Amino acid sequence: MSYVLIIGAKSDIAKEVARVYAKNGYNLYLASRESESLADLKQDIEIRSGVEVKLVEFDITAFDTHEEFYTSLSERPLGVIVVAGFMCEQKVAQKDWSKTLQTINVNYTGALSILNIVANDFEKERRGFIVGVSSVAGDRGRKANYIYGSAKAGFSAYLSGLRNRLYESGVSVLSVKPGFVNTKMTESLDLPQNLTAQPQEVAEDIFNAQQRGRNILYTKTIWMFIMLVIKHIPESIFKKMSI
Amino acid sequence: MSLLSWGMFPNIQNKIFALRDDKSLSSYIKETDEFIPYGNGRSYGDSALNDNLLYAKPYNNFLSFDEDKGILEAQVGVLLSEILEAFVSRGWFLKVTPGTKLITLGGAIASDVHGKNHHVEGCFSECVEEFTIMGVDGDIKSCKKGDELFLATCGGMGLTGVILRAKISLKKINSKNINQTTIKTKNLKETFEAFEAHKEKPYSVAWIDCLAKDEDIGKCLLMVGDFADDGNLEYKSKKKLTIPFNFPSFALNTLSVKAFNYLYYAKAKDGISKQKVDIDTFFYPLDAIGDWNKIYGRGGFTQYQFILPKEQSYEGLKEILTKISASGKGSFLAVLKLYGKENKNYLSFPLEGYSLALDFKIESGLFELLDTLDEVVLKYGGRIYLTKDVRVSKETFEKGYPQIEKFRAFRKEHKMDKKLNSLQSKRVQI
Numbered sequence: 233m234s235y236v237l238i239i240g241a242k243s244d245i246a247k248e249v250a251r252v253y254a255k256n257g258y259n260l261y262l263a264s265r266e267s268e269s270l271a272d273l274k275q276d277i278e279i280r281s282g283v284e285v286k287l288v289e290f291d292i293t294a295f296d297t298h299e300e301f302y303t304s305l306s307e308r309p310l311g312v313i314v315v316a317g318f319m320c321e322q323k324v325a326q327k328d329w330s331k332t333l334q335t336i337n338v339n340y341t342g343a344l345s346i347l348n349i350v351a352n353d354f355e356k357e358r359r360g361f362i363v364g365v366s367s368v369a370g371d372r373g374r375k376a377n378y379i380y381g382s383a384k385a386g387f388s389a390y391l392s393g394l395r396n397r398l399y400e401s402g403v404s405v406l407s408v409k410p411g412f413v414n415t416k417m418t419e420s421l422d423l424p425q426n427l428t429a430q431p432q433e434v435a436e437d438i439f440n441a442q443q444r445g446r447n448i449l450y451t452k453t454i455w456m457f458i459m460l461v462i463k464h465i466p467e468s469i470f471k472k473m474s475i
Numbered sequence: 476m477s478l479l480s481w482g483m484f485p486n487i488q489n490k491i492f493a494l495r496d497d498k499s500l501s502s503y504i505k506e507t508d509e510f511i512p513y514g515n516g517r518s519y520g521d522s523a524l525n526d527n528l529l530y531a532k533p534y535n536n537f538l539s540f541d542e543d544k545g546i547l548e549a550q551v552g553v554l555l556s557e558i559l560e561a562f563v564s565r566g567w568f569l570k571v572t573p574g575t576k577l578i579t580l581g582g583a584i585a586s587d588v589h590g591k592n593h594h595v596e597g598c599f600s601e602c603v604e605e606f607t608i609m610g611v612d613g614d615i616k617s618c619k620k621g622d623e624l625f626l627a628t629c630g631g632m633g634l635t636g637v638i639l640r641a642k643i644s645l646k647k648i649n650s651k652n653i654n655q656t657t658i659k660t661k662n663l664k665e666t667f668e669a670f671e672a673h674k675e676k677p678y679s680v681a682w683i684d685c686l687a688k689d690e691d692i693g694k695c696l697l698m699v700g701d702f703a704d705d706g707n708l709e710y711k712s713k714k715k716l717t718i719p720f721n722f723p724s725f726a727l728n729t730l731s732v733k734a735f736n737y738l739y740y741a742k743a744k745d746g747i748s749k750q751k752v753d754i755d756t757f758f759y760p761l762d763a764i765g766d767w768n769k770i771y772g773r774g775g776f777t778q779y780q781f782i783l784p785k786e787q788s789y790e791g792l793k794e795i796l797t798k799i800s801a802s803g804k805g806s807f808l809a810v811l812k813l814y815g816k817e818n819k820n821y822l823s824f825p826l827e828g829y830s831l832a833l834d835f836k837i838e839s840g841l842f843e844l845l846d847t848l849d850e851v852v853l854k855y856g857g858r859i860y861l862t863k864d865v866r867v868s869k870e871t872f873e874k875g876y877p878q879i880e881k882f883r884a885f886r887k888e889h890k891m892d893k894k895l896n897s898l899q900s901k902r903v904q905i
Contacts, residue, residue, distance in 0.1 A: 244533070255560060277535040279547075280561040419493060424476075 233283065235311040237261040239346060240292065240316025244415035245365065247273055247437035249313060255283035256415045256439065261309060263290035263301075266317075292316045293341030301348045311442070312350045313363040314343050318380075319417060325379040332379050337378060339383035344390055351394055354403045362398075363442050364391045368450065371409070371459045375475060406441055407448045410434050411455035411463070427454060478528055481768050482519040482865060484775030484837045485898070490527050494534040494552065500637060501613035503529065504593075511897040512633040514579030515554060518586065519778045521898035522632050524597050529637060531581050536638060537561070539758045551581030556712060556762075558645075562752065563710035568702075569647040570602035574680075576759050581638045586862040587630030587731075587823040588753070589601035590814060591678040591758070594815035598823055600629035601793060606641035611894040615639065627885045631824035632861055634886060634905065651710045653678070653757040655750045663693020663793055670829075673699040678757070683809040685799055685833060692796045695811060700757060709899045710754065714765050722864030742792040771836045777865045779845055782814060782830035783857040790853035795848055799833065802844050809833045821882040824860045832863065842866050861899060872903040879905065 236253050238246050241262035243389040250260055254277045262270050267287040274285040290301055318338035347362060354360035369377050370384030388407055397407035412418060412428040429437075429452045441449040450456035465473070477488045492503050492510075503510075510527035535552035545567050547558065555569060556576040562568070573588040582588075584606065587598045594603075605619045606626060617867050618624045618634075630634045658673070660666045668679060673679055677700040683695045761767055770778065783791040792811075810832045817826040823829075849871045852859065858875025859867045873879050883905060885894045 272536050275538065277539040279540045280557070416493075416495075419491075 233257050233259055233312035233327060233438040234313045235261055235286075235305075235307050235356070236257045236313060237263060237305070238361050239263050239290065239312065239314045239343075241270055241273075243269070243315055243417070244431040245410070245413060245434050246313075246431065249315060249438055250285075250441045251277060251280065252435045253313075254285070255282045255299065257281075257283065259284040259286075259307075260353075261286050261305060261438065263288045270379045274327050287428070292346065293337045295342065295345040296348045299349055302346070302353070303318070308337040308353070308357075310359070311361040311363065313365070313438070316343065317365065317367075317417075319377075320380075322375070322377050322379060331411050335379050336383045339380065340386045340390075343387055347390070347394065351398060351403070355398055355454045357475070359403065361404045361406070361442055362391075362394065363408060364388075365408045365410065365438075368409045368411050368455050372462055372470075373407050376475070404442070404445045408438055408441070408448060408449065409455065409459070410432075411450070411452060412426045427452065427458075478513055478524075478530070478590070478891070480518055480520055480522075480524055481517050482777045482837075483771075483773070484777065484865060485524070486775070487524060487526075489525065490518060491530045493526070493704060494529055494531045494637070496534075497609065497639065499616065500529075500609060500639075504609065504611060504613055504637070507894075509896050510555045511895060511900075512581060512585070512637055512654060514552070514582035514585075515577055517575055517578045517582065519863045520861075521778075521862070521902070522586075522861050522900075523582075524898050525607055525896060531637075534639070535579075539888060542868060545647065546593060546642055547645060548640060548642045549580055550640050550856065551579055551584070553580045554578065555580070555583065559710065559754065560712060561745065562645060563651055564708050566648055566708055568648045568754070570644060570646045571596055571599045572758055573599075574759065575762055577762055580641055580643070581872045582631075583643060583707075584629055584638055584754075585631060585633040586820075587634075587820055589814070589825050589863070591680045591812070593825055594674065594679070594813050595677045597815060598629070598818055598822060598825060599819070600625075600818065600823070602643045602645075603629065604642040604644055608636040609639055610636045610889060623885065626820050627691050627822075627882055630820040631882070632822065632897065632900065632905075633888075634897070636890060643776070644678055650703040650705045650707050651754050652703040652705060652707060652751050653700040653754065654703050655698055655752050655757060657748045657750065658697040658699070659746050660695050660697060662690060663796070666695045666697065666811065667789055669695075669697045669828075672811070673697070676795050677701050679813060681811040683796070683811050683831070685809040687796075687798065688800050689868040691696075692793060692800065698757075700752075703751060712718070712755070727736075771834070774837045778832055778834050779823075779848065779861045780832035780860040781848070781852045782824065782826055782860070783828050783852065783855045783873060784826060785828040785836075787855035787857070790827035791851060794851050795831065798844075798848060798851070804835055804838075804844060821877060821878040821885070824858065826858070828857070830860075846874050849887050861903075864899065865904065869903045872905075 236258045240246055241264045269285050269290045277285050284435050318335055318430055320331045324404045367384040369381035370388045373381050391405055391407040412423045413434055414428050414430055437451040494500055507527050509524055510529050511525045512530050513523045513528040513529050532552040534550045539550040540547050572590045583599045587600050589598045607615055607617045609615050658669050659671050679699040681695040681697040687694050812830050814825045814828055841853045853874050
């Protein structure tokens with residue numbers, strides 16, 4: 233069975249995405265820094281699903297290693313899912329350039345660096361799928377989260393263009409825009425329960441959307457409507473708001 | 476974010492800490508005055524509620540599986556549904572499963588849950604080979620069948636430490652299907668006779684029409700079954716319907732309850748019918764409807780589940796069903812079940828006899844009604860199921876559980892009585 237490569241495999245969403253793809257018979261490459269710390273997850277997935285799981289060392293911000301990383305994979309993956317993300321508090325990021333830079337490098341530059349390589353390969357082979365986990369935060373910059381949001385906005389625009397380019401070659405590209413998700417990253421936040429998805433839910437949604445060849449996925453669905461409203465608030469009003 | 480129990484009552488604010496590893500758990504225990512572990516929020520009342528909740532669901536790795544013996548070791552946040560997804564297709568099933576698969580392994584142990592086969596296989600603890608548990612001192616102990624810690628922890632409502640990992644044995648199956656026989660009965664006497672007549676069937680449960688009056692009281696659909704032998708193990712969890720919002724409370728009036736009961740009753744037209752149904756339909760019919768608890772409206776609901784010793788069951792059930800029917804407080808579903816021998820665990824609910832479970836919307840006058848039902852339960856030597864309960868008094872609870880003082884002494888001796896508490900444990904003082 234084919235391999236799926238998951239970039240940024242340590243996050244709660246990635247862990248569930250991995251389990252869902254394994255449950256549906258895909259072998260996995262789990263790529264992250266200190267990938268040996270994922271040994272428990274590898275074991276978990278192998279017991280659950282009997283697929284093969286390979287842990288591979290990968291640093292999304294070490295751009296110049298990406299080419300070698302990809303070509304050294306023993307089997308070319310059928311799909312690549314970029315889940316890697318970094319979010320630090322807006323107030324910290326706006327004062328600390330290194331945090332801003334890390335936000336951009338993980339969420340945007342690094343994602344592009346690896347996906348450029350993948351896209352060239354998939355286009356040549358005329359097969360494969362790409363999934364990029366962006367965020368609703370990229371749909372409009374807000375004072376509460378615009379550094380992270382702008383990196384995700386860039387990533388969303390990239391995925392949109394990539395989808396357009398690869399359409400001809402039959403390679404599908406799915407942009408995922410989760411709203412609130414109940415993860416380590418959001419544990420300390422007081423999130424409204426109706427709007428907050430469980431990572432398992434997000435993972436199932438991603439799998440189903442990817443298998444159906446969909447383009448853009450908001451999860452939960454209600455975020456599509458919320459963002460539709462937020463995107464259409466006139467800037468003259470929006471700039472005075474606190475949301 | 477606050478977590479609710481399945482009954483959505485009481486609605487209290489709480490602080491959540493996610494269980495992810497032993498180390499952070501041990502500092503959490505040291506730093507927190509009082510807390511209770513919380514799994515997937517399927518217990519109905521306040522047994523897993525308090526100001527501080529230890530959210531165990533993220534702690535959910537499978538650790539090992541012995542293909543020959545069918546023994547699975549997993550962390551306690553694993554849902555039973557995940558075990559089925561992994562193993563049904565390989566010919567394994569849970570030895571004991573309750574009527575929902577959406578509970579955690581830890582919750583199954585803490586409630587010592589039971590299922591349609593209690594009269595044959597007993598409680599969940601029967602399939603628990605061993606587990607590891609962190610005490611309030613932060614020490615991790617491993618615990619086997621026969622240890623006092625095992626007797627106190629299985630059914631111990633999470634009050635004896637934080638269960639971390641458990642080894643459970645699965646049972647071999649050769650199909651994902653169940654050959655089900657549905658028997659329609661006219662009254663309680665026929666219902667009891669039907670249970671006795673089908674006692675050798677490994678799985679049985681009856682749906683009682685709680686609104687039936689007079690000579691119809693106790694009329695039911697009894698469903699019995701066993702796994703088929705057709706070699707079809709292709710199993711995938713069904714996609715579920717969801718109830719996206721709380722129903723306005725007027726949706727659950729007597730009429731809708733009658734309609735619901737009628738639908739079930741109309742199913743077996745001529746007394747006995749046979750069906751082949753799959754695991755999800757047979758064991759977990761309500762899981763097919765996502766958050767079905769929302770159907771009771773924002774105010775929430777509770778489930779009243781009691782058990783009576785066998786010799787007293789007929790009289791007692793008749794008395795209670797008469798009271799419920801007269802109260803007009805419609806119960807959406809009422810489940811009657813025959814149980815086998817009681818186990819030795821300090822607080823496990825089952826004893827040899829019949830148990831009835833009914834849902835009630837929370838409304839004024841309800842708790843008074845339930846108090847009068849308690850009196851009947853006690854009169855006939857029965858007990859109340861803590862996992863469903865949100866209101867039972869200390870006195871009623873104690874009378875039903877003769878081993879309660881052993882449990883209390885155990886908690887005290889190991890200094891758990893201050894640190895580990897739920898709203899329920901404080902109410903009934905365990």
